[in-house]
Amino acid sequence: MMNYHHLRIFWAVAREGSLRAAAAKLHLTQPTMSTQIHQLEESLGEPLFQRSGRKLILTAAGRVAMEYAEEIFGLGAELQAAFAQGMESKPNRLNVGIVDSLPKLIARELLRPVFAIGSSVRLVCHEGVLEDLVLRLKQHRLDILLTDTQISGEIAHGTFHHKLGACGISLCAAPIIARRFGKKFPHSLEGAPFLLPTPAMPLRRELDAWFHREGITPRIVAEFDDTALLKDFAADGIGIAPIHQNVLQQARESYGLTMLGAVKGIRAEFFAVSVERKVGNEAILAITGRERR
Numbered sequence: 001m002m003n004y005h006h007l008r009i010f011w012a013v014a015r016e017g018s019l020r021a022a023a024a025k026l027h028l029t030q031p032t033m034s035t036q037i038h039q040l041e042e043s044l045g046e047p048l049f050q051r052s053g054r055k056l057i058l059t060a061a062g063r064v065a066m067e068y069a070e071e072i073f074g075l076g077a078e079l080q081a082a083f084a085q086g087m088e089s090k091p092n093r094l095n096v097g098i099v100d101s102l103p104k105l106i107a108r109e110l111l112r113p114v115f116a117i118g119s120s121v122r123l124v125c126h127e128g129v130l131e132d133l134v135l136r137l138k139q140h141r142l143d144i145l146l147t148d149t150q151i152s153g154e155i156a157h158g159t160f161h162h163k164l165g166a167c168g169i170s171l172c173a174a175p176i177i178a179r180r181f182g183k184k185f186p187h188s189l190e191g192a193p194f195l196l197p198t199p200a201m202p203l204r205r206e207l208d209a210w211f212h213r214e215g216i217t218p219r220i221v222a223e224f225d226d227t228a229l230l231k232d233f234a235a236d237g238i239g240i241a242p243i244h245q246n247v248l249q250q251a252r253e254s255y256g257l258t259m260l261g262a263v264k265g266i267r268a269e270f271f272a273v274s275v276e277r278k279v280g281n282e283a284i285l286a287i288t289g290r291e292r293r
Contacts, residue, residue, distance in 0.1 A: 004072075006040040009033050010048060011069040014062065017055050071141070078122075093122045094283045097133035097145040101201045102270070103227040105247040105254075110146055110164055110270060113286040121283050131155060137275060144284050145273040149202045162272040162279075162288040167246040169203070169263040174237040178258035181240065185261035186214050193239035194218040195230050206266045207242060213265075231255050244268055 009026070016022040019030045026033070041048050046061035058066055078093070094114065098107050107125075114121055126133070126142065134155050136142045151159055171189070173181070181192045196218075197204040204223075211218055221239045224230040234241035235255040242263065243251045251257045272288050279285060 002043050003036075003040065006036045006043075007065075007069055008073065009036045010040050010065065011073060013037065013049075013056060014058055014066050014069070019056065092120060092283060093124060094144070094281070095124045095126065095142045097137060097142040098125055098127045099130050099133060099145070099147040099149075100127050100225055101130075101197065101203070101227070102146055102148045103244055103247065105250050106148070106244055106270060107146060109247065110272075110287060114283050117282055117286045123283075134159065134273070137273065140275070143274075143281060144279075144287065146287075147271050147273060148268060150269075150271060151273060158275055159273050160275070160277045162274065164270040164272055164288065165246070166267050166269045167244050169207075169242050169266045169268060170245050170248060171240050171260045171263060172243045172248070172251060172257040173234055173240040173260060174256065175258050176237050177240060178260050182258075182260040186216060186263075189214075189216050189218065189240070189260075191217065191219050193221045195222050195224065195233050195239040195241045196220055197227065197230070197242070198223045198225050201225075203242060203266075203268060207263070210263055210266060231257070 009022070009028075012022040012026055013019055013033065016025060019033055023030045023033055037048065044061065044065065047059050048062035048065055049056040050059055051057070096111065111123065111125075114123055126136070128136075130147060130149070130151065133142065133145050133147075134151060137145050138158060146164075150156075150161055171185075172178070177193070181188050196207060199205070199208075222230075222233060224233075230241055231243075231251065232255070233239065234257055240260065241257070243257065243259075245262070248259060272284070274284065274288075279288060
């Protein structure tokens with residue numbers, strides 16, 4: 001049986017990044033903590049850390065263990081707070097999975113209704129790849145999953161889609177790039193520098209097909225899994241970026257981007273995925289029940 005004291009020691013070391021820092025915080029000796037972490041690794045059957053210079057880096061198994069430890073000790077802190085403040089003040093915890101291909105600005109807009117329902121909600125967001133998040137949803141470690149693609153195949157069994165909306169795609173860039181390549185759109189894009197999602201992302205495949213239809217050969221200067229980082233590079237004038245049209249204003253305000261033109265024929269869709277056909281959670285209903293354009 002796993003020793004939860006050993007798990008807490010592991011959790012502290014993972015948070016601090018070194019045995020020395022964690023030992024000072026917990027007022028324990030480094031050899032004692034090292035022994036207890038080793039015992040935890042033996043009970044789990046996997047190494048949890050690997051050394052990088054003076055720092056301890058989590059292994060793949062360590063990241064999984066850390067995820068569980070965060071949930072376990074986070075709930076413990078909530079339990080203490082609930083009894084200290086009175087049970088009526090206990091926040092409703094909403095665990096939301098967000099597929100890493102879903103733009104951060106879109107995710108923010110989809111989650112905004114949660115904070116307008118008038119009850120105390122603690123929103124906990126977990127970003128990851130689709131397959132991992134679906135598994136966590138089925139294990140009831142997530143309450144809802146936000147994605148920009150419909151789940152298909154065997155992993156879709158037992159899940160239900162709730163369409164949240166759809167929008168078009170526009171190509172945007174810093175003003176200096178937009179002035180250079182914005183005239184005679186889209187033919188002016190031939191050889192233009194582009195910042196694109198990685199090929200595994202649904203939007204990238206649609207953009208590649210659009211380039212082919214229009215006879216455009218883009219000069220791809222960078223590819224990103226992280227859409228926020230993509231926008232950061234676009235703001236620096238590195239290249240042209242695809243932006244969802246329902247967050248164009250935010251892209252202008254936050255990143256200073258200018259629109260070159262709309263990509264005809266591409267519509268991005270957004271879904272909430274649950275393991276219940278009809279959801280009853282008030283916070284989830286706020287997400288799935290709102291009209292969106």
